[in-house]
Amino acid sequence: MLANTDTRYGLIARLFHWVIALLILTDLALGLIGENIPRTAETVESLKILYSVHKTIGVSVLFLAILRILWALTQTRPVPVHPERRAETLLAEIIHWALYGAIIVMPLSGWVIHSAESGFAPILWPFGQNLPFVVKSEALAHTAGAVHGLSALVIYLSVGLHIAGALKHAVIERDGVLARMIKGRDAGTSGQKATTPHAVPPLAALVLWAGVIGFAVFGPTPPMPEAEAAQMPTTAPVAAAAGPASDLPVWTVQDGSLGITVTQMGAGVEGSFANWSAAIAYDPDTGTGDVSVAIDTTSLTLGSVTTQAQGPEFFDTATYASATFTGPISRMGDGPDHKVVGTLSLVGQTAPVTLEFALNLVDDTATMSGQAVMDRRDFGMGAAYADESTVGYSVTVDVSLTATRAP
Ligand code: HEM
Ligand code: HEM
Known part of the structure; x- marks a missing residue:
């Protein structure tokens, strides 16, 4: 049977x-x-x-x-x-x-x-x-x-x-x-x-x-929906970040990455901006300088939720295609640790954000990597997600880059 x-x-x-x-x-x-x-x-x-x-x-x-x-x-x-x-x-x-x-x-x-x-x-x-x-x-x-x-x-x-x-x-x-x-x-x-x-x-x-x-x-x-296709590295550079107005040595970014991690349903989802530029002035002798970063928000990809992240509830890239971060660089102590107590402008809102990073200088090549943590509520992002059960409040930004000193 x-x-x-x-x-x-x-x-x-x-x-x-x-x-x-x-x-x-x-x-x-x-x-x-x-x-x-x-x-x-x-x-x-x-x-x-x-x-x-x-x-x-x-x-x-x-x-x-x-x-x-x-x-x-x-x-x-x-x-x-x-x-x-x-x-x-x-x-x-x-x-x-x-x-x-x-x-x-x-x-x-x-x-x-x-x-x-x-x-x-x-x-x-x-x-x-x-x-x-x-x-x-x-x-x-x-x-x-x-x-x-x-x-x-x-x-x-x-x-x-x-x-x-x-x-x-x-x-x-x-x-x-x-x-x-x-x-x-x-x-x-x-x-x-x-x-x-x-x-x-x-x-x-x-x-x-x-x-x-x-x-x-x-x-x-x-074709991938536009938002998903944006993860492909774009060749068109984002409008160059305005250079800091100072006499300090200027550094040109050769390579780097700008990643973000958000928490969704309790799990980290990593993404990145494919298109951004940074204008950096920095004096290794004093450990001070200025940085100005311009980010093409339409180049964001975020796991499987790129479309939502770019949508009106979060980055609203259709209205705000760029974001900027500017601030003075200062050295903390005598070691490689630095910080930028800066201002982030995103989706029409401006809020203070501090980036802490470690800088490694070899001759005229600087390598840095650091992290900033921002709170999405400071920018009114994801207002419909009132608690953290679906989307966490804090967003971690990871930056790493290599820059060379301009002659
Ligand atoms: C209401 C829905 C379905 C009905 C009424 C139905 C009916 C039948 C009948 C009467 C046979 C026997 C055919 C024969 O003896 O020659 C059969 C065989 C079979 N059916 Fe369905 N079927 C249904 C849904 C499905 C579905 C969704 C699948 C998908 C996997 C499927 C896969 C097969 C296979 C692979 C056979 C060959 C017999 C075997 O090797 O198990 N059937 N079905
Ligand atoms: C019995 C097996 C399955 C059937 C019959 C099935 C059927 C479907 C159908 C009809 C759709 C809508 C697709 C469209 O119209 O483009 C879909 C979407 C989807 N399925 Fe399944 N599925 C199966 C198994 C799975 C499994 C095992 C997973 C994951 C572990 C999965 C993940 C998904 C996802 C993520 C989508 C959305 C796709 C997208 O938006 O690109 N499915 N599925």
Whole structure:
């Protein structure tokens, strides 16, 4: 009863079929609903729950799918009920194999999206937030998203045809095909074989999935939304920061990074500005100087929440495309430690921010790295997130750069 015979599905095959069918249909619905809800302060909590459930169900499908395939490999496949209808039998078999592919490709591509992006809804299993060999990369998450989205279209089509076929057998032909999967009744004639070679349906499904993945990865994938594309380093420099008006030696930035870390749902999400410039005057003898930094806020990327970070509730880059930080540099003690007690202008607000950094000077090359902590409320950012449960108040800014002394 547990195992298949050549005219009947055993209990285990039927359990796998219906449990996975239910989970897949639920996840398709959750995925579709999630896609159609805009991400705003009002919806973020519900979306987090929705996606956490979606991902947890999806990962469960992957494990069940592996078990199901291993089980199926040990089993006889029941004979086709109408082997004389060659085209129909072939199509049904190809769809079965395509569905086997779907229950692997769909959750795996979702899991790659999840591992490649940082932040947002966690998987509710006590393991598996990250996958081996999958690095945090917005571009990889985008490609996996393209595979996930295109695979969803293949599933709509194949599940649609599969269900339509099952209903045709149950309602029009009343031939026991559906009862064979629901109740485990016998249908078909023992010993009767399909007229097409066995290898054709699995091979056709393999070609289909290879095509889908190939097209999503190498084909003309839709461009990233503007905000996400901004993470790609821009070559156009941000309007040069106004140089400090002093006689101190001037330093030219050669290389550097400007990162931020915010806390979302209790976990740190790291991001960076790809486009910024700094004008630095500094006298190593006195340890004093001035700095002025101009930041292109549209070049911000922040894990999987770049669009929200750039949106009107936070950086509002459509209105305020730049931010500035200016202030005097002073040395603390005799060591490498310095600070800038500066002013940060962001989203039309100005507030004091102190940057502390360590400076290492070798001949005419200066290397610095430091950190500033700001409070988003000082700039009226994320006012709709009144407490810290979704978005933390403090934002850490990490700066590191190498500059050379101008002759
Ligand atoms: C049974 C397996 C799964 C099915 C049937 C499924 C289905 C879907 C569907 C239909 C969408 C909307 C896609 C679109 O219209 O572009 C979606 C989106 C999404 N799914 Fe899944 N999914 C599955 C598993 C997973 C898993 C395991 C994860 C993560 C661990 C995941 C993460 C996501 C994410 C992050 C999105 C949003 C994609 C984006 O905005 O780019 N999914 N899924
Ligand atoms: C309400 C939805 C569904 C119905 C009514 C249904 C019905 C059926 C029936 C009647 C069969 C047996 C066909 C035969 O004996 O030739 C079958 C087989 C199969 N179905 Fe579904 N199905 C549904 C959903 C799904 C979904 C969502 C999947 C996706 C994974 C799926 C995957 C399969 C596979 C792979 C087989 C081949 C049998 C096996 O190896 O387990 N089905 N289905």
